[in-house]
């Protein structure tokens with residue numbers, strides 16, 4: 041019968057809550073999978089339609105097929121509001137839900153059983169009856185520089201004054217600008233392939249893009265990366281987005297069968313760091329999405345360090361904080377994020393956030 045390859049014994053003792061967005065719940069215990077006659081025969085996996093999203097869904101599907109050879113897994117790729125609207129400035133939407141709304145509707149009405157997302161794209165407050173079923177092992181969470189084909193530069197520091205960096209993220213442009221005030225920034229939209237094509241076009245005004253390493257690596261385009269950016273990068277630090285690099289799978293809240301299937305994909309350190317980062321963001325955003333940078337490092341087992349930054353929408357002001365503490369459970373991670381949020385506010389994030397919240401109403405289509 042189904043002998044899924046449980047690499048570690050974590051599923052039987054990890055104090056991870058399968059419904060991570062409900063912080064008050066007591067930790068659930070994942071029992072090792074036993075083939076169950078009443079278990080699902082077929083599981084429908086939803087994803088966005090972009091090439092990267094489909095690669096990610098296939099990665100999940102391949103793992104699950106290996107772990108559960110008796111179950112049929114089928115991928116359903118669909119366009120979302122976010123895919124269709126490439127013109128409105130991203131920050132004007134306020135909520136991140138435009139990437140997930142259609143998929144969540146299908147999840148709730150049973151056409152889908154799980155939806156694969158980049159954790160980074162998931163709103164901190166999921167719609168009612170939706171939950172995070174698992175967070176998978178994190179791919180490299182850092183941001184990276186991709187130079188235009190034919191340019192001999194590798195790093196931001198080498199770029200001549202006035203060079204144009206392509207990014208639509210205030211978090212990225214604000215952090216780069218504070219270290220390299222002589223660089224210029226321009227919005228660049230579309231899926232990762234489209235962005236690279238715009239960068240490399242002969243008449244392109246961009247010298248480079250700043251992107252997430254994870255997306256490029258999953259597309260197998262790692263050879264285009266010319267510089268990795270992190271807090272220790274020479275010439276200035278760069279913190280990544282909350283959840284960046286981790287895939288998360290959304291399920292119907294209380295769907296124990298699907299959650300059990302997903303326990304084989306869950307990664308403890310990713311789950312705890314992702315939970316802490318999202319708790320931090322939840323405390324700060326007040327309904328609006330806010331440019332927050334984080335960098336999470338496990339100093340040793342159970343000891344988490346997170347560096348964090350909040351930047352103003354114009355990229356001029358910023359506040360920073362970092363925290364090192366023991367994080368063994370999802371509850372610890374939630375607390376860690378909350379405390380770090382308070383530290384950030386004490387260090388000046390409050391004024392930045394008040395301005396953001398005053399100018400941008402949140403949009404919640406559900």
Ligand SMILES: NCc1[nH]cc(CCC(=O)O)c1CC(=O)O
Nearest residue numbers: 158160251252254255284285286
């Ligand atoms: N903004 C869209 C998005 N959402 C997740 C990733 C990267 C993959 C990941 O973080 O898992 C990207 C592309 C990018 O920022 O370069």
